[in-house]
Amino acid sequence: MRNSNLVFKDYTPSQVMLLPPSLEELIEENHPVRVVNAVIDQINVEPLLKQYKPGGTSVYHPRMLLKVLVYGYLTNIYSSRKLEAALKENIHMMWLSAMNRPDHNTIARFR
Incomplete structure (x- = not known):
């Protein structure tokens, strides 16, 4: 019998x-990823910038990589390979990285 x-x-x-x-529309206003983004935007990353040598090809911004690492740790993602996958699959990570997709070697070297 059908209802x-x-x-x-x-x-x-x-x-x-x-x-x-837009990813911006999909992220809740009070989501922890926004807190990570805001806090790291306030941090002085000059010591990180000094580690980079001029010339060569363009590189991912260290502020973005730091946000990815911190948010990854906050969400219990520690493996650089799992962080790489999250950057392709997780809307919060996509938003945080502005759709940049560093590979696991880049993430591991930055760490």
Whole structure:
């Protein structure tokens, strides 16, 4: 016997969005990732910047890498390979890194 009173919410996973949502819209205002972002934005990273040598190819900004490490530790992600995966799969990490995707070797060397 079918229940004709059932009503389901719309579910169309193959539906293409005309404009994808901004990650900014998807992160709650009081989420811990915003706290990490704000705190590290206030930290003087000049000692980190002095470790970099001029010339060569462009590198990831140390402030971004520091945010990724700190937020990773906050969420119990310690492995550089798992951090690399989170940067591709986790919207909070994507937002924090501004969609940058350093690989696990870059993360490990920075650490």
